[in-house]
Amino acid sequence: MGLIRPSKMINKGMNESKIPVNEPYLGQREKELVNECLESGWISSSGKYIEKFESQFSEYCECAAGVTTTSGTTAIHLALKSLGVGPGDEVLVPAFTMVGSVYPIVQCGASPVFVDSEPDTGNMDIQDLERKITSSTKVILIVHIYGHPADMDPICDLARSRNVKILEDAAEAHGALYKGRKAGSLGDVGCFSFYANKIITTGEGGMVVSNDMALIRKARQLKDLAHGKIRFTHDLPEAFNYRMTNIQAAIGLGQLGRIEDTIQKKIKNAKQYTNQLKDISCLKLPVCRPWARNVYWMYGVQLMDNERFTKDQLMVALKNEGIDTRSFFYPLHTQKAFQKYGKQDCPNAESLGKRGFYLPSGQTLTVSQVSRVAETLSQLLEK
Numbered sequence: 001m002g003l004i005r006p007s008k009m010i011n012k013g014m015n016e017s018k019i020p021v022n023e024p025y026l027g028q029r030e031k032e033l034v035n036e037c038l039e040s041g042w043i044s045s046s047g048k049y050i051e052k053f054e055s056q057f058s059e060y061c062e063c064a065a066g067v068t069t070t071s072g073t074t075a076i077h078l079a080l081k082s083l084g085v086g087p088g089d090e091v092l093v094p095a096f097t098m099v100g101s102v103y104p105i106v107q108c109g110a111s112p113v114f115v116d117s118e119p120d121t122g123n124m125d126i127q128d129l130e131r132k133i134t135s136s137t138k139v140i141l142i143v144h145i146y147g148h149p150a151d152m153d154p155i156c157d158l159a160r161s162r163n164v165k166i167l168e169d170a171a172e173a174h175g176a177l178y179k180g181r182k183a184g185s186l187g188d189v190g191c192f193s194f195y196a197n198k199i200i201t202t203g204e205g206g207m208v209v210s211n212d213m214a215l216i217r218k219a220r221q222l223k224d225l226a227h228g229k230i231r232f233t234h235d236l237p238e239a240f241n242y243r244m245t246n247i248q249a250a251i252g253l254g255q256l257g258r259i260e261d262t263i264q265k266k267i268k269n270a271k272q273y274t275n276q277l278k279d280i281s282c283l284k285l286p287v288c289r290p291w292a293r294n295v296y297w298m299y300g301v302q303l304m305d306n307e308r309f310t311k312d313q314l315m316v317a318l319k320n321e322g323i324d325t326r327s328f329f330y331p332l333h334t335q336k337a338f339q340k341y342g343k344q345d346c347p348n349a350e351s352l353g354k355r356g357f358y359l360p361s362g363q364t365l366t367v368s369q370v371s372r373v374a375e376t377l378s379q380l381l382e383k
Ligand SMILES: Cc1ncc(COP(=O)(O)O)c(C=O)c1O
Pocket: 071, 072, 073, 074, 097, 098, 099, 100, 101, 143, 169, 171, 172, 193, 194, 195, 205, 206
């Protein structure tokens, strides 16, 4: 099968022995579908692939319907708006997440309340969640961090008992399973990102999925400038243009056809890393709870106290060996942007931000590349 590897083309001339942290994998099917859009002239948000992608991806997620958007961030904004979040509401959200989970809360005029993390999975800590829920909480925004699903049963019980909605940010967890059920289908609404480094990509893009058809109708209306039954008539005081293009949906469909192979490749890479790294005492490796399918969107490790390196120094040492890595998120409650929401206590999130980084995790990695990364790490940490 023919492959198009954009980052390779962009990095033309780059030392081939370098191992990038991630590479998108685009196949012949995507090329054919995109060409069909170009040849037919269906290049905007009308066209058959949008509906196909929405129905096939939401079906994959075990949800009744899906609404495509321009990004994961706009999917979250659309979902929050469709849940009726507004000024005076609080949204509980992990301190340890990508900022795309949080800016949409602020855009709704609501306040983020940052919740601490479990030290191993990085997912929301349920005891801290229970401490921080108040009568102003409208939504619990769960993030399935780095591909490991959050422990949803106690979260759903808590939400139900307090009449609070659950939004799952599954931007990093396409195909992850919680007790056999798909991430994104476990709360009231699920949101996905299709950015180039995600498990499936449309370049940029996102989707809202749900079993609640009233919510889906609302999201559809808000995403497309709230046109009334008669076009160019509008009842809503606010709406957005968050339309994905037919070309992006065509890429997504091609990617979706291979999603299980992609996930199996990620799991295989993770198993190899764990096998090769398990005896390095200062490295904390990712875990997988017995009830989970962790899809290992990224293989994240934590460097525990040791005399040789700080995390940043180790990342530089790996870079010098041609191995690209990325830091974990810097927890958002410590950042200037969110100080006005008050001081919040999230020590585990701070520890993850200080110690964590992820290794090359792309689906194009070869067995020998994973070996080289693991061997280089071992040599650096154990020499
Ligand atoms: C957990 C999480 N939420 C939200 C987003 C935002 O998605 P996008 O970059 O498509 O806006 C990301 C993207 O990287 C993410 O990792």
